[in-house]
Amino acid sequence: MVNQRRSDQQGFVFFKCRNDAGDSSNISWSPFIIFLVATGKTWRLIKEYYQSGDIVIGGIISHIFISSDEMTFERHLHQEPIDDVIRFSARWTYLASLELLSTRGKFIPNYKCDAQTIPVAVIGGPGSDVGLTMTSILHSYKIPLLIYGYPLTPNNHILSMFPNGAVQYKMMLQLLLHFNWTWIGVISPDDEQAEWVAQVMVPVFSQSGICVEFIEILPQVTFSSNLAEGIAEGAEKYSIIMRSTTNVVVIHGEFETMILLRMLLHYSEFADASIKTKIWIMTAAMDFISASFQRDWGVDFMQSAISFALHSKEPVGFHRFLQKTNPNSDQDGFVRDFWQQAFNCLLSDSLGDGSIEEDCTGEEKLETLPMSVFEMSMTGHSYSIYNAAHAVAHTLQAMPFSEFKHRARTERGRLKLADQKLYQLHHFMRRVSFNNNCGEEIRFNSESQILAGFDIINWVTFENQSFLRNKVGKVDPKATPDRMLTIYEDAIVWPGRFNKARPPSLCNERCPSGYSRRKKEGKPFCCYDCLPCPEGKISNQRDVDDCSQCPEDHYPNKDKDLCIPKYTSFLSYEEPLGISLAIVAVSFSFITAWILGMFLKHRDTPIVKANNRNLTYTLLISLLLSFLGVFLFIGQPGKVTCLLQQTIFGIIFSVAVSCVLAKTIIVVLAFMATKPGSRMRNWVQKPLASSIVFSASSVQITSCIVWLITSPPFPDFDMHSMTEEIILKCNEGSVSMFYCVLGYMGFLAIVSFSVAFLARKLPDSFNEAKFITFSMLLFCSVWLCFIPTYLSTKGKSMVAVEIFSIIASTGGLLGCIFFPKCYIIVLRPQLNKREQLIRRAN
Structure with a gap:
């Protein structure tokens, strides 16, 4: 088998398979090639190897292109029968097909006086147009066809040596x-x-x-x-x-x-x-x-x-065969024509057109040719022809032993097939399976395509x-x-x-991790823009269509290509903010306790006894508890601390504000009772202050009890407020109840502020109205600022804001109401006498 690719000609090939042993039961097939070459319009057999009894396999094979007729200029240029430079025209394929059906040496279509030269099969290619054209003629004669070029539409009457396209x-x-x-x-x-x-x-x-x-x-x-x-x-x-x-x-x-x-x-x-x-x-x-x-x-x-x-796989001896090939030893005219074209020379017995000046020696070596002219290895198309010829040979060898075998008879030791049974060859060939000389299995699938x-x-x-x-x-x-x-x-x-690396081939650069794709308007879908992942989402691969959401307990890193576990966060004693607030609360608690102790020590002095001594003690104890209540808000929230935080805070503050309200009312009533004929003296002497504190506090206590029964606060996780933190907090349970507690406390503060404001011009020696006015003004200001600040902060900052508001408002009450009295008790004891108070009042 020769490498059929480099010839600037085209023609058809006869494969001859001969049984040299003469034993029809054990046939040894030795295929070789006889080329019929196109020279103008005349097809001639260059060398005959045919002997009577030989089995002939025909081939119509395109060798790149052919020369056409010379232009006679007897007709218009576009009417001249000039063929394509490259494409093997259908006219030549039809001619070759009809030549196969004619008597050897004579072009008489559909007439053969020598039936033994009818090809048992025809191999065609490599172009799909060659296969289509030859099929239209040869199929009518039921000659098995093997196409080694681009696969045609699956056809049960054609065997394709080209795998499934x-x-x-x-x-x-x-x-x-x-x-x-x-x-x-x-x-x-x-x-x-x-x-x-x-x-x-x-x-x-x-x-x-x-x-x-x-x-x-x-x-x-x-x-x-x-x-x-x-x-x-x-x-x-x-x-x-x-x-x-x-x-x-x-x-x-x-x-x-x-x-x-x-x-x-x-x-x-x-x-x-x-x-x-x-x-x-x-x-x-x-x-x-x-x-x-x-x-x-x-x-x-x-x-x-x-x-x-x-x-493809190179058969044993193929390379050595090519090395030995030369135009002198090979009598095939195809080799001589190829030799002259490949080496651009002229053999001594050939006629040239004068364009070639160098003579061929016949000793040139094929391996010296550039690979663009001739390759020394077997190509895929040549390997397909090789397998096609062996498929026909193995099928013929297997047919006599098949139950569907046609009748065969031997004549002088050579196998001769009955012509009327040749069409059965295709049926058997579809089922043939053998190993070629390269050791590879050759067989066809149900669609008559080679399994390769x-x-x-x-x-x-x-x-x-x-x-x-x-x-x-x-x-x-x-x-x-x-x-x-x-x-x-x-x-x-x-x-x-x-740079000898795999080249990219993209419409645009790939989107890196941390970005997602967005299609460009008016461009193919492979063209896109890259957009950063939104908050809370990542992409850890390139060219993602959408970023993925991190789990609730994770957050994106800076590059948004990785989810990092969130750390738990709460206002602890181990951080500066928690320590600072705790120190302030402790300090104010000691100050409050010191003031309470001092008032108890000087309980019989006029400044302490003035304006209901018991209310003063109650107020101081409430303020002390308020400062100490700050520690319920610091540290990891627990079930008990969450239950006590807001309720204790609401009740204590309500008691404190109720005491302030009671003291203010007592001041007003006491001033009114000093007027002649006034009935207010009876009210001042009755336990009015205790009633005010009890009734005002009872409302808040009732609200807190209802809150704890219906929807109590509980420890909770906030995974969304902060990007990198899981906030441990106390969930209010019922937000409406929380704001009811705050609202009622604000209502008491406004009432106290209003009463104190009306009594602010009473004599200083008799009342605390002026100081209560300032304290309640500060108290109301703190809590009015608390609400928007509390709602606008997140995490432990919310807790810090509430603690600061408690300390600020409690400290305001402590400072405005008690520091003036402490000043008199400690630094001006001479003023802490009844005579001084009456004289100053007058």
């Missing part, structure tokens, strides 16, 4: 996702496949998150087309491709697409567009093929390209027009879907433009 595109999609290439360009030749690319392939890719920046259709360049227009169109497409932001371009095409692509890139170098290195992703139907005029072109554009390739995988090739180019097919992965259709594609990324050689 759908698998290839699924794996191409997986390859793009593996490398995170979501922003690509697509190139397709101008044929029926271009519509499939736009309507099927691109939407499927989009559903998986891959956007297409552009879809460019390669122009068809023919001798009959305007070459200048073709080059201009190609230059425009070249500029679009080079100006694109994507670094990855998927090329959908077949073997001739490589020639078109090379022409596009070669002639567009003169266009006004900078050259950017692109990562070309190519399908397995493509291969590296050069036309004659491209033999001296560079192959740098292929650097780091990644292509799917038909799986693909190789993933990374192209490494060199300055001498050579390149290396670096195998960096494979597609195994027998594996599970998640393991079907294997990539050896460490083996890939990336372009120097990307």
Whole structure:
């Protein structure tokens, strides 16, 4: 089997399988090739190896392109029968197909005087158009067909040596996702496949998150087309491709697409567009093929390209066979024509057109040719032909032992098939299974497609027009879907433009952790802006559509890419704020206790006895308890402390304010009782003060009892008020009851302030009204400021605000009411006499 790729010609191939042993029960198949080469319109058999009784396998194989008729200029230019430069025209395929059905050496379609030369099967390719064209003729004669090019629509009458094409595109999609290439360009030749690319392939890719920046259709360049227009169109497409932001371009095409692509890139170098290195992703139907005029072109554009390739393995002895091949020892005319074109020389017995001056020696070595002209390894397409020929041979060998075998007879030791049974060959071939000489299993699936995988090739180019097919992965259709594609990324050689690292191919930079994506209006969905995560949310991956909420007991870090556990927080004695408030409360408690002790010591003095001594003691005890009650608010909240905090605070303050109110009323009544004929003296002498304190406090005590019964306060966690803290606090239980307690206390304070304000001008020696007025003014101011401040703070600051308000208001009462008296008792004892008080009152 020869490597069928580098010939600038096309024709059909006969594979001949001969049984040299003469034993029909144990056939040893030795396939070899007879080429029929196109020379103008005449097809001739270069060398016959045929012997009577041989089994013939036909082949219609495209070798890049052919020359057409010379132009006679007898008709208008567009009417001349000039074929495409690249595409193997249907006319030649039809001609080759009909030649197979004609008597050898004569072109008489549908007539064969030698039935033994009817091919038992025909191998065709590599272009899908070749397969379609030959099928339309040969299928009518029930000749089994094996197509090794791009797969046709599954057909039970055709065996495809090309694996399932759908698998290839699924794996191409997986390859793009593996490398995170979501922003690509697509190139397709101008044929029926271009519509499939736009309507099927691109939407499927989009559903998986891959956007297409552009879809460019390669122009068809023919001798009959305007070459200048073709080059201009190609230059425009070249500029679009080079100006694109994507670094990855998927090329959908077949073997001739490589020639078109090379022409596009070669002639567009003169266009006004900078050259950017692109990562070309190519399908397995493509291969590296050069036309004659491209033999001296560079192959740098292929650097780091990644292509799917038909799986291939080199048969034993193939490389040695190529080394021994020369035009003198091989009588096949194809080799002689190929030799002259490959080495650009002329054999001694060949006729040239004068353009070639150098003679061929016949001793040239194929390995000295650049790989862009000839490769010494077996390519995927050649391997497919190799397997196709062996599939036919193994099927023929197995058929005589099948219960469905056709009748066969031997003639002079050679196998001869009954013509009327040849169509059964396809049926048996679909079920054939064998190991080829490379040790690989060959068999077909239910859709008549070969069960084979693909190789993933990374192209490494060199300055001498050579390149290396670096195998960096494979597609195994027998594996599970998640393991079907294997990539050896460490083996890939990336372009120097990307510092030999994996190149990115995104519409824009990926959103880092701590950000989420937002689609750009008017742009494909792969293009987006990056927005920081909102408060309380994070993203610990790149390119997330939405940030995720941290758990309640966690909070985002500064970069918003990690949730950090919150720490518990409460106003403790171990922090400066808690210690400071505790020290202040203790200090005021000692001061209050000292004042109470001093008043008890001087209880018989006029200043202490004035204005109801018992109310004074009650007020001082209430103020002392208020200062001590601060310690219920400091430290970790517990069930008992939460029950006592607000209720004790409300009751004690109510008692204190009630005492102030009672003292104010007593002052007013006492002043009124000094008037002649006044009845107020009786009221002053009755236990009025105790009644006022008891009745006013009873209302607050009742409210607190109802609060504790219906919805008592309890220890609680506040995970939302502070970003980094879990606040341990006392939940009021019933907020309405809490504000009722505060409201009632404020009501008593306002009443006390109003009464004291009215009595503020009474003689100083008789009453405390002026001092009570100042104390209640301070008290009301503190608690009026408390409410908005309390509601606007969070966490332990709320507790600190309440403690400060308690200390400030209690200290205000203590200072305004008792410090003047303490001043007289301690520093001016001479004034603490009844005579002085009466004289000052008069």
